[in-house]
Amino acid sequence: GAVVSQHPSWVICKSGTSVKIECRSLDFQATTMFWYRQFPKQSLMLMATSNEGSKATYEQGVEKDKFLINHASLTLSTLTVTSAHPEDSSFYICSARFQGGTEAFFGQGTRLTVV
C-alpha cells in the first residue's frame, strides 16, 4: 500500500514555543491530506483537511490560528502548533489520499509533549 511518513515521531517542547510536524506521501501525490489529534484512550478526532495550494478547512472548535496547516506541494503537508501549551500534548496523525483514490493512508503519528 501507499506510504505516508510523519516527522518527527516524537517531540518534546517548552511551553510557549512552536512545533512543526511534517507529513509526506512517499510514493504518491496527495491532493488532500488530513490532520487528526488523539488523546490517551480516546479515538482520533479530525482537526482539518488540507488541500494542496489552498487554505485548509478546519473542523468546528479547532483554532486555525493555533494549528497552522500548509500544504505547499503534492507530497508534503505541515502542521505547526503555535505557542504550545501542556494541553496541546497529544498524538497527532496525518493521512493522505491520492487523486482519484478512495483509501486513506495514515502516517505513524507524532507524539507531542509540551512541558
Place this chain on the structure above:
Amino acid sequence: DAKTTQPNSMESNEEEPVHLPCNHSTISGTDYIHWYRQLPSQGPEYVIHGLTSNVNNRMASLAIAEDRKSSTLILHRATLRDAAVYYCILRDPKTSYDKVIFGPGTSLSVIP
C-alpha cells in the same frame, strides 16, 4: 454520516478466530463499510472494505448481512500482533469519501 455501533472491548485467545461485530442500522445504499485498525502508538491502517458481498483479503474477511445493517470483521487466527483498536466506518463515495471519521472502536485483547 451514518453511525456505527461496536462493542467497547473484546478478548480472544491466541490462534483462535475472532469475530468483531458492527451495527449500522441507518446505513444508506451508497455507504461502503470500511474497517481500520490502530496498533498501540501507531497510526491507523486499512484492513478491509465492502459494499454488499463478503470480502476476503490477506488480513481478514468481512461478512456483510443481507440487509447491510450489520457486518462482522473476521480474523481467522488471532495473533498477539492483532491486539489493536478496530474501527468500523461507513464511507459514502458521493459525500464523505474524503474524510475518515472515527468512532470509539473495539479494543481487541489477545490472550497468549
